[in-house]
Amino acid sequence: MVTIGTLGSHSALNILSGAKDEGFETVLLCEKSRKFYERFRVADEIMYLDSLSEIKREDIQEKLNERDVILVPHGSYISYLDLDFLEDEFSVPIFGNKFLFRFESDRELERKWFLKAGMRIPRTFTPETIDRRVIVKYHGAKGGKGYFTVDTPEEYFEKEVEGDVQIQEWIHGVTMYFHYFYSPLQKELELTSIDRRYETTADAVHTFPDREPTYVVVGNFPLVIRESLLEQVFDIGDKVVDASRNLHEKGLIGPFCLETIVTDAPEIVVFEISARIVAGTNFYVPYSPYTYAKYFEPMSAGRRIAREIKMASKEERIKDVVS
Amino acid sequence: MVTIGTLGSHSALNILSGAKDEGFETVLLCEKSRKFYERFRVADEIMYLDSLSEIKREDIQEKLNERDVILVPHGSYISYLDLDFLEDEFSVPIFGNKFLFRFESDRELERKWFLKAGMRIPRTFTPETIDRRVIVKYHGAKGGKGYFTVDTPEEYFEKEVEGDVQIQEWIHGVTMYFHYFYSPLQKELELTSIDRRYETTADAVHTFPDREPTYVVVGNFPLVIRESLLEQVFDIGDKVVDASRNLHEKGLIGPFCLETIVTDAPEIVVFEISARIVAGTNFYVPYSPYTYAKYFEPMSAGRRIAREIKMASKEERIKDVVS
Amino acid sequence: MVTIGTLGSHSALNILSGAKDEGFETVLLCEKSRKFYERFRVADEIMYLDSLSEIKREDIQEKLNERDVILVPHGSYISYLDLDFLEDEFSVPIFGNKFLFRFESDRELERKWFLKAGMRIPRTFTPETIDRRVIVKYHGAKGGKGYFTVDTPEEYFEKEVEGDVQIQEWIHGVTMYFHYFYSPLQKELELTSIDRRYETTADAVHTFPDREPTYVVVGNFPLVIRESLLEQVFDIGDKVVDASRNLHEKGLIGPFCLETIVTDAPEIVVFEISARIVAGTNFYVPYSPYTYAKYFEPMSAGRRIAREIKMASKEERIKDVVS
Incomplete structure (x- = not known):
């Protein structure tokens, strides 16, 4: 029978407790600092890694495939693994459609x-066409920082924006x-x-x-x-x-x-x-x-x-x- | 045995899932655009209507009475059916006391x-007696729009209020x-x-x-x-x-x-x-x-x-x- | 077998419903004005008191000890009973460590x-060393009143603080x-x-x-x-x-x-x-x-x-x- 696995972060408690509810064996891949997962009873096995990106290692992939693991992806997969690798090289089956993460x-x-x-x-604007309140988002802005709002082109140019941004209508x-x-x-x-x-x-x-x-x-x-x-x-x-x-x-x-x-x-x-x-x-x-x-x-x-x-x-x- | 019914809106999922919990047959009266109720399993039967006010039709009332339906009322009954009709002419039994909806x-x-x-x-005021912050509510203000706050009679009169309002102490x-x-x-x-x-x-x-x-x-x-x-x-x-x-x-x-x-x-x-x-x-x-x-x-x-x-x-x- | 008891306030519904879940007999000590606990089914017995501090009475303590009661403490114990009494004289066993309430x-x-x-x-400050936004809390400020925020020593001294306060960094x-x-x-x-x-x-x-x-x-x-x-x-x-x-x-x-x-x-x-x-x-x-x-x-x-x-x-x- 299939084993359900995931990375120790984001929604792992939810994913693995649900797997237990349905009677599956479970495995958690987890950084060593995240010992706290042992305080719950969701993981039948915990494989400790130095970093989540170690999941790229061939021996780890093999181990997971031997145990017939399906990995359930969550937000941390997208932050910690690179998408090219995930799409092209990663051999462990991923629940859902990984080709849409991009x-x-x-x-x-x-x-x-x-x-x-x-x-x-939301409508998008170029700096010159701003005619209402907009929120300016840096591409790849991580974790909710680096957003700001302006109402006019003048205010926008005062901000001395560097790099790629998307200018969205403020809803x-x-x-x-x-x-x-x-x-x-x-x-x-x-x-x-x-x-x-x-x-x-x-x-x-x-x-x-x-x-x-x-x-x-x-x-x-x-x-x-x-x-x-x-x-x-x-x-x-x-x-x-x-x-x-x-x-x-x-x-x-x-x-x-x-x-x-x-x-x-x-x-x-x-x-x-x-x-x-x-x-x-x-x-x-x-x-x-x-x-x-x-x-x-x-x-x-x-x-x-x-x-x-x-x-x-x-x-x-x-x-x-x-x- | 009684069948529990309601209109497809407001708290119908809650009402009908509770009816199923207690072992009742259920019927939902629902606008055609609200097909989404079929995605849940709360209604044993769905009767599609062009508009919720069609529930006034005699043949529909008869059908409901034949099946021994008790309707559970919610906020949309009061918005979509007129109260005179509900009190005086509607023949299907309504759970609760419909004479208090007024x-x-x-x-x-x-x-x-x-x-x-x-x-x-909250205390109420006439425009002239406003001596603290008040919230002004139009009678029949629908869905939470058309409220405003003022602190003095002068501010009130600047608003050029038209129609009936109630002036309530701001709590x-x-x-x-x-x-x-x-x-x-x-x-x-x-x-x-x-x-x-x-x-x-x-x-x-x-x-x-x-x-x-x-x-x-x-x-x-x-x-x-x-x-x-x-x-x-x-x-x-x-x-x-x-x-x-x-x-x-x-x-x-x-x-x-x-x-x-x-x-x-x-x-x-x-x-x-x-x-x-x-x-x-x-x-x-x-x-x-x-x-x-x-x-x-x-x-x-x-x-x-x-x-x-x-x-x-x-x-x-x-x-x-x-x- | 032990009986689980508590005072009628704060988290009594939670404490006693949990005790019932585990099969315990329960007792609630409760002010007469709090008849509302009878509307729930958490207390096998309710002992009405004129005031929660009556729990200090020897006959009440004896009664509780005869019935092998363990009291589960909550926020109201700390507000209504004095800690010296609780630590030194109160004879009914308290779940947890009452010596830490202080x-x-x-x-x-x-x-x-x-x-x-x-x-x-949060860092703490003396009035003179305030160099950022701080929140000023009176010692023993009851129920969340009597806090205020300032940004400078000058603003602080304008407030004419009387009595003991703690000046905390605003986080x-x-x-x-x-x-x-x-x-x-x-x-x-x-x-x-x-x-x-x-x-x-x-x-x-x-x-x-x-x-x-x-x-x-x-x-x-x-x-x-x-x-x-x-x-x-x-x-x-x-x-x-x-x-x-x-x-x-x-x-x-x-x-x-x-x-x-x-x-x-x-x-x-x-x-x-x-x-x-x-x-x-x-x-x-x-x-x-x-x-x-x-x-x-x-x-x-x-x-x-x-x-x-x-x-x-x-x-x-x-x-x-x-x-």
Whole structure:
């Protein structure tokens, strides 16, 4: 039988506890400093590495393949492994479609995806055409730092920007992050849960209004959306799944997230995508109100992934859920 | 046996999943654009309508009555059906007391209810008597738009107000929404759960302080209250239930919500009531910490309603829980 | 068999529902005005008192000892009972280590604990040395009132401070409260859950920016932390437990909480400790995502305490978990 594995970070507790719920053996690949995973009971085996990028080592890949491991990817895969390697050389099967990770980490590719999907997204500007409040994002800005807002070309040029930036329309509204799961076996898009990110220092900006805030995500709050807006939520989810098939033949597989701002229209404006599980799902272990209304049992994002692997295994369709 | 039904909006997932938990057959009346309900497994039957107001059609009412349907009302009933029709002509039994809906949708009637109950509510002013910060609310202001704040009569008159408004004392504090359930069978008031609404653009006002915020509710955050304040919470709940019997002989039945601001006294100031289930309960499927301490099993607001219908049915007292 | 008891306030629903989950008899000591506890089913017996401080009465202590009661302490014990009495004269066994309560209620003792633990804490200043934004806290400031912020010695002296204050570096970031459980039986530190406090009027300060906010805690929001930060979370938890053995031979026993601010480094800065259960755990009844990844069953803070008492009882080590 398949063993479910992942890297020790991001949503590993969620992924592996869900795997245990479905009866899988589990393995965690983990930096030595992260001994804390031993305090939980999610990993049947922990393989300690000096650094997460050691997962590139051939002997480690072999070991994982011998044990029939499927790795469940999360945000740290994209930060710590290089995508060329992951796509071309990595031999361990990855749950989901790894060929779409590139589209979440490159703003231009991401924008093409969104345009193909045909959803409401923020307008972009050149410095000269700024005619409203905009947020300026450095390409590859890491961890929410290095953003700033301006209202006019003059203000923009005062900032002495260096390097590549994207200038986006500032959307006036509140953030919401929608966690989806697309099942290639059921050919169905599900809503797993919703969160609002907890960003330091932005969420304390009222306590110190004279500083430009940073947007470093350090946590996630659970919430539910006004039910009538689920129509829009599923509509944009469906569009993103459909459009993904133009980017790679297999399209989206499993969990993904749309990062949005909800205006007072109310309209949902998408500004980012994650093509794999997001940390906002971590709260919903073991239950989520949205999965309960479908499964009537505990169903976390991690468990949903494991359930898909189990079904695929039974139907001998593993190749349809990994890449 | 009774079938539990509702309209496809607001808290339908909550209501129908709770009905399934208690073993009921369920029916959803739903606009054609809301196909998304099919992605969940809460409705044994979905009747698609061109518009929710089609529920007024005689043939639809007959169909529902033939199937022994009890409809569970929520916020969209009050927005989409007119109250005269609901009170006088609609023949399908409604869970709860539909004769109180009028009191939540008319600010003057609502205020009478509160005064009869004898709770702390915001003072009201005429334009000339404004002597502190006030919030000005248009009557029938829809969905949280069209509110504004002023501090003096002069500021008020600058706004060139047209139409009917209510001028309320601005209460300095944080919002909390208390979800109650009054059981006419047990003659007991329960606390189901608590939420804080997520309002766009108000909850992002710190990101754009120069605009007047709007208060469009697009989601709900779960939370718990400081336990010593439960004394006040049950006190105001009891008062509202008692006073409701002066408004209609049956008084409040089932779920209702008090919308409040908690000051740093700390004192709970009530500014609004909903005389039926609120969307803030949607998070608490299947569990809430407050219902757990009473039932020691999963107990959502939707399930609590279904449980009451089941008990009433057993005791042949259905007429005591519907109107 | 042991009976689990507590005072009617703070986290009594959590503590007693957890005791019922583990099969214990329960007793609640409660002020007469708090009849609301009867609406839940957590207390097998309720002993009504005129005031919580009546628990000092010898006949009440005797009664509790006859019934083999272990009291689970919470925030109200520290507010309503005096610590000298609790340490020297109170004869009923208290779960946890009551000799550490003194260290949470005295800012200087607390600071010594933190310094011994060697964690990042806010710098302190004398009025003359203020060279950055600081928050000034009166000693024994009750319930979050009487704090203010200044940026310079001049601003400080304008405030005409009277009495003892502590002048702390203002940490720019968002608050998070970590709920731990240290098991002396398992010799293991667990993470139970995390919350963010809901403070009036501070959390509405953007609606009324011209007033100095107060910080009265009236509720708690649940959340999860970015998983990679769990390394720091367990590191500071371990340090606090280790250092506690220098303060009292038994050290910390059972639940405690570190009150922190998370900067955009991201770094966790500890500004306060609670040496017993905190109200932020009240949301997590019956489940928490962190306890699920260890126990794979419902495990609230209250239940975890009861479980420890049960294990200690079985192993005849009750004296190791009470004081």
